[in-house]
Amino acid sequence: MMESPRIIDLPKFLDKRGNLSFIEEYKHIPFKIERTYWIYDVPGGEERGGHAYKINQEFIVALSGSFDVTLDNGSEKKTFSLNRSYYGLYVPEGWWRMMDNFSTNSLAMILASSPYSPEDYIRDYNEFLKWKRI
Numbered sequence: 553m554m555e556s557p558r559i560i561d562l563p564k565f566l567d568k569r570g571n572l573s574f575i576e577e578y579k580h581i582p583f584k585i586e587r588t589y590w591i592y593d594v595p596g597g598e599e600r601g602g603h604a605y606k607i608n609q610e611f612i613v614a615l616s617g618s619f620d621v622t623l624d625n626g627s628e629k630k631t632f633s634l635n636r637s638y639y640g641l642y643v644p645e646g647w648w649r650m651m652d653n654f655s656t657n658s659l660a661m662i663l664a665s666s667p668y669s670p671e672d673y674i675r676d677y678n679e680f681l682k683w684k685r686i
């Protein structure tokens with residue numbers, strides 16, 4: 553059965569010295585972490601993403617600042633606003649993904665289930681719909 557995109561709350565230790573959150577593979581997110589990348593210094597008004605992965609799953613956290621992630625499976629579109637470092641968005645494979653509305657100094661951390669593979673990307677929306685058979 554296909555998994556659904558969803559917000560996952562992470563553990564948080566609130567402390568007067570500062571807060572702490574963490575992620576363990578398979579425990580807080582449903583996949584093994586094979587890669588981590590981050591997106592930063594995004595100029596105002598820019599968009600990122602605009603592609604889908606055939607097999608890669610991701611978990612996206614706004615470590616700092618805020619941005620929106622829009623997910624589209626060809627028949628349904630959902631927008632999630634990420635603006636805290638103690639929750640993130642789980643993105644299963646097979647969703648068209650777009651990120652925008654980056655605040656100044658925002659930092660997006662992305663955990664991925666597979667190593668970088670250009671062949672796993674679908675960068676053309678019509679090709680994505682064809683791949684989904686919509």
Ligand code: TYD
Pocket residue numbers: 587589591600601602668
């Ligand atoms: P790209 O996928 O276009 O970024 P976004 O998802 O935000 O649209 O990636 C930008 C460039 O970085 C592209 O040339 C591929 C490269 N890249 C890697 O080499 N390894 C990675 O893990 C990622 C995510 C990107």
